[in-house]
Amino acid sequence: MTGTTRSSADLDPRRRRILVRAWRRGIREMDLVIGGFADAEIGTLDKTELDQLELIMAEEDADILKWVTGEAETPEQFRLPLFERMRAYVPDFEPRVDPTEGQAPAS
Template sequence: MLRRLLHTSQCYLWRTLPISEATYSTICGLARNFSDNASEAAVVNRAGMINKLLYRSRQRGFLELDLMVGLWAEREVPRMSSDMMNHFAEILELENPDLFKWLTGQLIPPNEVSSNPAFQALKGHVQDQLGESCHASAHAPSGKDWVRGWDDSWRKQPDASSPTSVDEK
């Protein structure tokens, strides 16, 4: 009876949160299917950790990272082991500009970041997304900064190609 009540109340609580249907069903599956050896507290702690990681993944304050990290996390976090969740929590502590450049290949990450299994999985996802959605000529080669703005290309070329007024032509 207690398990049924716990399951019903947890599913109602999580159903009111803005999470995907897959995440909802995974969390409710955890609440419904915990074994006799596991305590209810462990299930609640795991669900709390999942919610925390999902929130921090989607609310970074950097739109590109919100999308890259948040979408990956929504799919992967509910299936992660506790160790992998801890590794992912370490990644979420990193600064946004650095994380963005490391994930997109603009900078090489330090060894402690590149050896993190959660970072490796996330970077693989980001690289796959870039390969599918961006033409190779649309972004800089690996290890190079991306173009900062729409008008930066003329700054590096000879004066002949710089913007000119109509009167000069």
């Protein structure tokens, strides 16, 4: 995935800005997490949830990444249902290794 797959044509200006910012984070992992979440949910978030999303997005990407992956405890002010829903968009960042890769074929 290289970026948004959602059209912003039906969004109001605030939602459009948030969607663009969600996909231009600076750390690719955060593009995927926040951008993926925004693609899926930006059209249905209410005003309070938009406020919360902007508040989260104002934080440093490295910190958000630690919170969503569980590497660091999420600060109290971000322990929100919205943040927990965003966590559902965390891809598996650990590379998968094929255990048969590099083995000689059986004869």
